[in-house]
Amino acid sequence: MTGDLTRILTHDLKLPADRLTDDASLDHAGFDSLAIVELAVLLTDRCGIDISDSDIKDAANLGQLDLLITTKRSGR
Structure with missing residues (x-):
């Protein structure tokens, strides 16, 4: 996982x-529905990434979530 995502998850979402x-x-990482919404907002505000709650929920694990974020950042 990238450092940016790790920092957001530990410092902002307190996972x-x-x-x-x-x-x-x-689920294992400690996400609940509020954390998913907060993460979507934080990624939009801080990183300029347009990501929906459902995009985040569709990630099977944190590695896939990190890949999704990296892909959206690069505009692919």
Whole structure:
């Protein structure tokens, strides 16, 4: 996972760092519906990424979420 995503998840969303591995599901990492909405807003505000709640929910794990964010950042 990229450092930016890790910082957002640990500092802003207060998710436990020991659960943030690439293969961790969103549930295992500590996401709830509010955290998903907050992450979408933070990514839009801080990174200029247009990402929806459903895009985030569709990620099978944090590694896929990180890849999605990286792809959206690069405009692909």
